[in-house]
Amino acid sequence: MTSTSALLLLADRFRERSKQRAPGMSELGTCRRKIGYKLAGVEPVNQVGSVQAVMGSAIHDTIADAVRRLDRPGDLVEEEVEYAGIKGHLDRYEAADQRLVDVKTTSARWLEHIKLHGPSRNHRWQLSLYAAALLQRGIPVKTVRIDYIVRDSGNEYQFEWLFDPKDVKEALDWLREVRNTPIAMLPRDEEPDSVVCRGCPYGGPDGGICWQGYVQDRDFRSVFLAEGVNAADAAEGLFKLRKEIKDLERRADRFKGILDGERPAAPWMVVQAGDYFLKWTRTRGGAYSLRFVSAPDDAQEDE
Numbered sequence: 001m002t003s004t005s006a007l008l009l010l011a012d013r014f015r016e017r018s019k020q021r022a023p024g025m026s027e028l029g030t031c032r033r034k035i036g037y038k039l040a041g042v043e044p045v046n047q048v049g050s051v052q053a054v055m056g057s058a059i060h061d062t063i064a065d066a067v068r069r070l071d072r073p074g075d076l077v078e079e080e081v082e083y084a085g086i087k088g089h090l091d092r093y094e095a096a097d098q099r100l101v102d103v104k105t106t107s108a109r110w111l112e113h114i115k116l117h118g119p120s121r122n123h124r125w126q127l128s129l130y131a132a133a134l135l136q137r138g139i140p141v142k143t144v145r146i147d148y149i150v151r152d153s154g155n156e157y158q159f160e161w162l163f164d165p166k167d168v169k170e171a172l173d174w175l176r177e178v179r180n181t182p183i184a185m186l187p188r189d190e191e192p193d194s195v196v197c198r199g200c201p202y203g204g205p206d207g208g209i210c211w212q213g214y215v216q217d218r219d220f221r222s223v224f225l226a227e228g229v230n231a232a233d234a235a236e237g238l239f240k241l242r243k244e245i246k247d248l249e250r251r252a253d254r255f256k257g258i259l260d261g262e263r264p265a266a267p268w269m270v271v272q273a274g275d276y277f278l279k280w281t282r283t284r285g286g287a288y289s290l291r292f293v294s295a296p297d298d299a300q301e302d303e
Contacts, residue, residue: 008054025081025088025129028171029122030196031189032178033210037202039179044201045208052151056105059149060091063103067092081133084172090130098142099160100131105149111157115294119146119159125174128167184227192220256290263288270296 023038060078067077074095081088091102104123106114123146131141145160178186190197192211197203203210211220213227225231262271263280270293271278277295280288 005051008051011054023086023175025083025086026122026126028086028125028129028175029120031200032181033183033186033188034200034202035175035178036181036183036186037210040183042183042202042209046199046201046204048199048201048204052105055151059105060103063091072096076134076139081130081137083129083133083136083168086129086175088126088130088133090134093134093139093141098140100127100134100141100144100163101147102127102130102145103147103149105151108150108152108155111148111150111155112294114148114159115157116292121170124167125171128163128165129171131163132165132168259290260288272296 021038021041023035027035027038064078067075072095074093076090076093076095079090079093081090090100093100102123127144127146131144134141141163143160144163145158148157148159150156188197188210190200190203192198192203192207197210198205200208200210202208207214207220211223213223214220215222215225224234259273259278262273262278264271267280267282269279277293279291279293281291283289
């Protein structure tokens with residue numbers, strides 16, 4: 001009997017975006033080694049798939065259907081665009097406000113990170129390239145916006161900013177540098193045990209071709225020894241780093257101790273300290289964990 005998740009993964013593999021070989025706008029700013037493989041036309045070695053991606057696609061399809069039913073003059077939905085030879089598919093363009101909108105699903109924990117630090121460079125570049133493609137076609141774009149939908153609650157958070165050509169330049173400069181660098185010299189920007197790396201078409205649970213050459217039955221990152229990293233240098237780096245970490249942890253504990261004086265009696269309350277908002281959570285051991293959260297009206301339970 002085939003499981004539901006297995007069927008969803010199978011559906012994801014057949015999506016046009018999953019079968020795309022050339023780097024798309026949504027991939028700029030991700031792992032440079034992965035993009036290097038794509039630019040070189042290397043065939044994937046890992047059958048990738050993502051249940052979350054299928055869920056996201058279903059949401060996009062539903063939104064696209066609703067926008068089409070509105071039938072507003074000048075609006076675009078699920079439009080293929082191209083700029084500087086890079087293709088992409090924008091979610092929607094709202095002509096009345098000259099606004100480009102992209103929808104992304106996320107977890108409550110990661111949404112809190114976005115509220116604190118803003119969208120990732122990868123997301124900014126993606127929307128900026130969409131906008132540049134529209135502008136090249138004579139379609140005005142004033143602002144770009146990402147609507148983040150939380151998968152487990154349905155909550156939405158919108159992040160909107162003025163289109164900035166500088167984002168387009170940075171994205172193209174990044175891609176040019178990757179294209180001009182031999183694959184063997186491109187950094188692996190994800191760790192081998194990360195979700196991103198394990199789901200990469202050139203990585204995977206067995207390391208794929210990206211981590212090929214590692215010491216058998218050892219960590220995939222042992223491949224750096226074969227690539228010229230000196231064990232003595234690695235040992236010295238780890239020794240110094242562990243000392244720095246201990247020093248930083250001591251400093252962090254001091255600041256947490258000072259701020260514990262601001263801890264409210266009610267655990268659900270958020271305390272403001274300058275430009276920051278603080279929240280304490282009781283741990284299983286009875287101690288308190290201090291977290292930075294967004295403004296009280298938008299604060300989430302998880303960071």
